[in-house]
Amino acid sequence: MDRSPPAPAFVVATHGRVNLIGEHTDYNDGFVMPMAIERGVRCAVRRRADGVLSLRSGGMGPEVVIDPAGPLLPGRSDWARYPLGVIAGYAARGFTIPGCDLAFSADLPAGGGLSSSAALEVAVATAIETLCGRSLDPVEKALLCQEAEHRFAGVPCGIMDQFAVTCCRPGHALLLDCRSRACRHVPLDDPGVTVMVIDSGVKHELASGEYARRRGDCRRAAARLGVGSLRDLGPDTWPSRAGELPDVERRRVAHVVGENARVEAFAASIDLGDFVRAGRIMVESHWSLARDYEVSCPEMDALVNAAIRVPGVLGCRMTGGGFGGCAVALVRTDEAPSATTAVCAAYRAATGRDGQAFVTVACGGPVVTPLPSTGAGDAIPPG
Numbered sequence: 106m107d108r109s110p111p112a113p114a115f116v117v118a119t120h121g122r123v124n125l126i127g128e129h130t131d132y133n134d135g136f137v138m139p140m141a142i143e144r145g146v147r148c149a150v151r152r153r154a155d156g157v158l159s160l161r162s163g164g165m166g167p168e169v170v171i172d173p174a175g176p177l178l179p180g181r182s183d184w185a186r187y188p189l190g191v192i193a194g195y196a197a198r199g200f201t202i203p204g205c206d207l208a209f210s211a212d213l214p215a216g217g218g219l220s221s222s223a224a225l226e227v228a229v230a231t232a233i234e235t236l237c238g239r240s241l242d243p244v245e246k247a248l249l250c251q252e253a254e255h256r257f258a259g260v261p262c263g264i265m266d267q268f269a270v271t272c273c274r275p276g277h278a279l280l281l282d283c284r285s286r287a288c289r290h291v292p293l294d295d296p297g298v299t300v301m302v303i304d305s306g307v308k309h310e311l312a313s314g315e316y317a318r319r320r321g322d323c324r325r326a327a328a329r330l331g332v333g334s335l336r337d338l339g340p341d342t343w344p345s346r347a348g349e350l351p352d353v354e355r356r357r358v359a360h361v362v363g364e365n366a367r368v369e370a371f372a373a374s375i376d377l378g379d380f381v382r383a384g385r386i387m388v389e390s391h392w393s394l395a396r397d398y399e400v401s402c403p404e405m406d407a408l409v410n411a412a413i414r415v416p417g418v419l420g421c422r423m424t425g426g427g428f429g430g431c432a433v434a435l436v437r438t439d440e441a442p443s444a445t446t447a448v449c450a451a452y453r454a455a456t457g458r459d460g461q462a463f464v465t466v467a468c469g470g471p472v473v474t475p476l477p478s479t480g481a482g483d484a485i486p487p488g
C-alpha cells in the first residue's frame with residue numbers, strides 16, 4: 106500500500122479582462138487600457154507520480170493526456186491547444202514539467218471577447234511556475250502565453266489580453282504602452298462609478314479572418330507611409346499624410362491614431378474623476394471602430410445605442426476584437442442595478458436578442474491558493 110504523503114494540491118484563479126479603451130491598437134505598438142474582471146478561470150492542480158500530464162475541463166470534452174517529456178507540437182484543434190502551447194513554451198525555456206492533473210472550470214463565456222483563452226493560458230503558466238518552484242518575469246510570462254496563442258491556436262493576437270490577465274491590480278485599470286511595455290496602474294476605485302459588461306450573445310464567424318486582415322491593412326499602411334508602426338503617427342502629423350493612402354487604409358489608420366489619443370484622454374479623465382468625459386470618449390471609440398475600423402456589427406451598434414440612452418450609463422462601446430461579443434459601459438453605481446435590467450430590455454426591443462449584463466470591480470492577476478490536504482491524495486474538488 107502506498108503510504109507516501111498526499112501530494113500538495115493548489116488552485117490557480119485567473120481573471121478575464123474587459124478592455125475599457127484602446128481597441129486594435131496593441132498590435133500597432135499603441136496604448137490600451139484593460140482591467141481584470143470578477144469572472145475567470147480556475148485550475149485545480151495536483152502532482153502525480155507517473156509523469157503524465159492530464160487536462161480536464163467540465164463541458165469541454167474528454168480528458169486530454171500529454172507526455173510533458175515528449176515532443177510538444179502544434180496541430181490540435183480542441184481547447185487543449187492553449188494549455189499545450191503554454192506547456193511547450195515553458196519546456197522550451199528549460200522548465201522540467203512534472204506529471205500533474207490540471208482540472209479547469211470557468212465562468213467566462215468562451216469566445217465572448219473577455220479573454221477566456223488568455224485566462225486559461227495564464228492559469229496554466231502559473232500552475233507550471235508553482236509546480237516548478239520558479240517563475241518568469243511577468244512580462245516574459247505574458248509574452249510566452251501570447252506566443253502559445255500564435256503558434257498553437259493560430260490566432261495572431263496582440264499583447265493586451267495576456268498582459269491584462271497577468272499584470273492587472275485590484276482596484277485599477279492597466280494603462281499599457283504596447284511599444285515600451287510600460288504599465289501605469291490607474292486607480293478605478295471611485296465608489297460612484299462602476300463598470301458594466303454586456304454580452305451581446307452574438308458571435309460572428311468572420312472574427313478571426315477579419316482580425317488578421319485588419320493587421321494586414323495596418324502593416325501595409327505603415328509600410329506605405331514609411332513608419333515602423335502606426336504608433337509613429339500622432340494626431341498632429343497624421344492629417345498631412347492621410348492623402349497618401351487608399352480609402353480603406355486611410356480609415357484604418359484614422360481609427361488607430363484617434364484611438365491612441367483617446368486612450369490618453371480617457372486615462373486623464375479617469376485621473377480627474379471626470380467620468381462624463383470618459384464616457385463620451387468611449388462612445389467616440391465605438392463609432393470609430395464601427396465606421397473606420399469596421400469591426401462592429403449591427404447587433405453591437407444597436408446594443409451601444411440602446412445602452413447610452415439608459416439613465417445612469419455614462420458611456421458604452423464594443424470591447425475586444427469585435428464582430429459581436431461584449432460591450433463595456435461606465436455606469437453610475439446607484440443606478441447600476443436598474444441600468445443592468447434596462448440595457449438588456451432595450452437591446453431586446455431593438456434586436457429581439459437576449460443580452461446578459463453584469464457589473465464588476467477591477468480585479469488583479471493570478472492567485473494561487475493551497476488546497477487543504479484531504480489525506481486521500483487524489484481528490485481534486487470540482488472548480
Ligand code: GLA
Pocket residue numbers: 127128129130131132262263264265266425426427
Ligand atoms: C483581441 C486580441 C487583442 C487585441 C484586441 C483588439 O482581443 O486578442 O490582442 O488586438 O482583439 O483590441
